[in-house]
Amino acid sequence: MFPLKPLALGACLLALPGLAAAGALTVYSAGPGALIEDLAADFTDQTGIEVNVFQSTTGQVMARLESEQANPLADVVVSASWDSAESLHADGLLHEYRSPNAETVPDFLKSDHYVAQGVSALALVWNRDSSVPQPADWSDLTDAAYRDQVTMPDPAQSGAAFELITGLLTALGEEATWSLMDALADNEMIVPGPNARALNPVLQGAKSVVFGAVDYISLGQQAEGEAIEVIFPESGTVIAPRPMMILASTAMPDEAERFVDFVLSEQGQARVAERYLMPARTDIEALRPTLEELTLIEVDNEAMNAQRDAILTRFREATGS
Numbered sequence: 145m146f147p148l149k150p151l152a153l154g155a156c157l158l159a160l161p162g163l164a165a166a167g168a169l170t171v172y173s174a175g176p177g178a179l180i181e182d183l184a185a186d187f188t189d190q191t192g193i194e195v196n197v198f199q200s201t202t203g204q205v206m207a208r209l210e211s212e213q214a215n216p217l218a219d220v221v222v223s224a225s226w227d228s229a230e231s232l233h234a235d236g237l238l239h240e241y242r243s244p245n246a247e248t249v250p251d252f253l254k255s256d257h258y259v260a261q262g263v264s265a266l267a268l269v270w271n272r273d274s275s276v277p278q279p280a281d282w283s284d285l286t287d288a289a290y291r292d293q294v295t296m297p298d299p300a301q302s303g304a305a306f307e308l309i310t311g312l313l314t315a316l317g318e319e320a321t322w323s324l325m326d327a328l329a330d331n332e333m334i335v336p337g338p339n340a341r342a343l344n345p346v347l348q349g350a351k352s353v354v355f356g357a358v359d360y361i362s363l364g365q366q367a368e369g370e371a372i373e374v375i376f377p378e379s380g381t382v383i384a385p386r387p388m389m390i391l392a393s394t395a396m397p398d399e400a401e402r403f404v405d406f407v408l409s410e411q412g413q414a415r416v417a418e419r420y421l422m423p424a425r426t427d428i429e430a431l432r433p434t435l436e437e438l439t440l441i442e443v444d445n446e447a448m449n450a451q452r453d454a455i456l457t458r459f460r461e462a463t464g465s
Contacts, residue, residue, distance in 0.1 A: 168194035169399050170217055172209065174202040174224040174386070176361070179419045186415065187406045193399050201338050202228060202303050209391075216393040219400045222261050222386060224358075225303025227449050229258040229387035239390035241401050245408035248427045250435075258389035261407055262421035265383045265438055266308045267359040268375040269343065274352035281377040282312070285355055286327040293352035294333040295342040298465055300456050302339050304384035308356040309455060310448035311382035311441040325462035328355065335465035347372065358384065363420035363432050376433065380441040386421070 173180040177199040184195035198208065202224040209218060209232075223229060232238050238257040246254050253260035268285075270278050276289050285294050299306035312321045334351070336342055339358045345351040347370060354362075362374045388407060390400040406412050413428040420432050448455070459465070 168196050169219050169396055169403055170196045170198070171220045171222065171403065172198045172200075172205045172218040173222040174205055175199060176419050179415060179421075180222065182415050182418075183407055183412055186411060187403055190406065190411075191399075191402060193402070195403070201301065203301050203338075216391060218391055219394040219396050220388065220390055220403055222388045223303070224264075224384060224386050225306075226385045226387050227303060227306075227445060229389050230445070230449070232389065232391075233257045237392055239392045239394060239397055239400070241390055241397075241404065243401070243405050243408050245405050246424075248425045249408070250426065253385050253424055258387040259404070259408065260385040260424035261388040262360075262413075262416040262419075262424055263383050263385045263435070264304065264358050264360045264421055265376065265433075265440075266304055266311075266356050266381050267362070268377065269346060269354040269357040269362045270373045270375060271346050271349060271352050272371040272373060273349060276352045278373060279353060279375065281379050282355065283324060285333070285353060286324065286331055288331070290331060290353060292332040294328060294331065294355055295345055295351050295353070296328070296333055296335050296355040296463075297339045297342040297357070298335050298337055299459055300465075301337055302358070304339065304358045305356050306452070306455070307382045307384050307443070309459060310443050310445070311380070313448070313455070314443050315380055315441045322458060322462055325459060329463045333463065335463050360420040360432070367420070367431075376438050378439055380439045382441050382443060383422075383435065383438075385424075 171180065171184060180197055180199055184197050188195055205223060206228055240256050242256050243259060246259050249259060268279050276293050279285055297305040299309050342354050343357055343361060346354050359374055362372055366372050366374060388404060390404065394400050413423040413425045416423045417428060417430055422430050422434050
C-alpha cells in the first residue's frame with residue numbers, strides 16, 4: 145500500500161478499503177502535498193464537506209486507481225500528466241462536468257471531462273555553488289564541463305519528463321533527439337528515478353544540473369533561498385498541465401463538482417499560484433513565468449502516446465536506465 149499523506153484522521157482510514165469516513169470526499173492527487181492539503185482544508189472550511197487525501201506520484205496514483213477498479217475509492221483525481229486524463233476518458237471512467245469557474249481557462253486546458261488545476265513547465269535547474277558554468281540550453285549539457293554532473297528524471301516514472309522527450313522529438317526529430325540522449329549518457333548523466341530523486345542531488349551539491357526538472361518545485365525552493373537557478377531554454381520547452389477529473393464511479397458527484405468549482409475559484413487558484421504553478425485561469429496572477437513568457441513546443445500528444453512504449457525503450461537503450 146502506498147504511503148498516505150493524511151489531512152485528517154479520515155485520510156488515514158483510506159489505508160483500509162471501505163473504512164473511509166462516511167460522507168467524506170476522497171481525492172487522489174499527485175504532488176505537491178502541501179497544495180492539495182491546503183485546498184482540501186479550505187474547501188472543508190467553506191463547505192463543511194470533509195476530504196480524505198491520498199498524495200503521491202502520478203505513477204503511484206494511477207497504479208492505485210487500477211488496483212481499486214473492482215472497488216473504486218476515489219471521487220476526484222489530480223494528476224501531473226495530461227495523458228492520464230485522456231486515457232481515463234478514453235476508457236469511459238470519467239464523469240462529465242465543466243465548471244462555470246473554468247470560463248477563463250484556455251480551451252486547450254479543459255474539456256467536458258477534465259480541466260487543468262494548474263500548469264508547470266520543464267526546465268534546467270543549475271546549482272549556483274557548483275563548479276560548472278550556467279547552461280543556457282538542453283544541448284549545453286553534452287559539453288565536457290558537465291561530465292558526471294547532470295541528472296534527469298526517468299520518463300517512465302515522471303509524466304512531465306516523458307512530455308519533455310516527446311517535445312524534443314517534435315522539435316529536433318528522432319535522430320537529433322536520440323543523439324542528444326546518447327551524448328548525455330556518454331557524458332555520464334544519471335537517471336535516478338522520479339523528479340525529486342533527480343533534483344535532490346543538485347540541491348545537495350553532489351551534482352550540478354537537472355535536465356528536465358519540473359519547474360514549480362525548484363522555483364519554490366529558489367524563493368526559499370536555495371542557491372539554484374531555473375532556466376527555460378530559448379530553443380523551447382514543454383508544459384505539463386495537471387488535469388483534475390471526477391471519476392464516473394463516484395457516489396458523491398455533487399460534492400465532487402463543488403470541489404472542482406472550488407479549486408477553480410479565485411481562492412483555489414491563488415493557492416495553486418502560491419506553489420509556483422501557473423494557475424489554470426488566466427485572470428489569476430502567477431508568481432512565475434507564464435505561457436506567454438516561455439518558448440513552447442507544441443506536441444501531438446495522441447501520436448506520441450501511441451509510441452510510448454517504443455519511446456521509453458529507446459530512452460532506456462540510450463541512457464542505460
